[in-house]
Amino acid sequence: MTDLETSMATIIAVFQKYSEREGDKHKLKKSELKDLLNDELPELMAHVKDQATLDSLMESLDTDGDAECDFQEFMTFISMVTVCCHEFFEHEDE
Ligand SMILES: [Ca+2]
Numbered sequence: 001m002t003d004l005e006t007s008m009a010t011i012i013a014v015f016q017k018y019s020e021r022e023g024d025k026h027k028l029k030k031s032e033l034k035d036l037l038n039d040e041l042p043e044l045m046a047h048v049k050d051q052a053t054l055d056s057l058m059e060s061l062d063t064d065g066d067a068e069c070d071f072q073e074f075m076t077f078i079s080m081v082t083v084c085c086h087e088f089f090e091h092e093d094e
């Protein structure tokens with residue numbers, strides 16, 4: 001597999017690792033999302049310390065309003081964070 005293919009497979013595997021834990025196997029409930037963010041994005045979570053911030057993050061991700069984060073909603077979040085990282089590293093070079 002190429003680097004990009006591996007990355008895509010990794011994102012899917014990471015999502016499933018957490019989404020399968022409880023309830024709907026294909027969706028992240030808030031506690032699963034929280035564990036995923038804590039374990040997989042600790043740098044980002046350093047900025048999301050309080051419950052209110054996590055609540056509003058979950059709310060903004062949950063575009064269909066079912067109180068769970070499905071894979072499409074998760075990908076929207078990942079691309080948002082990745083674009084932010086890219087912008088950050090672009091400025092690093094200057
Ligand atoms: Ca689940």
Ligand SMILES: [Ca+2]
Nearest residue numbers: 062066068070
């Ligand atoms: Ca949802």
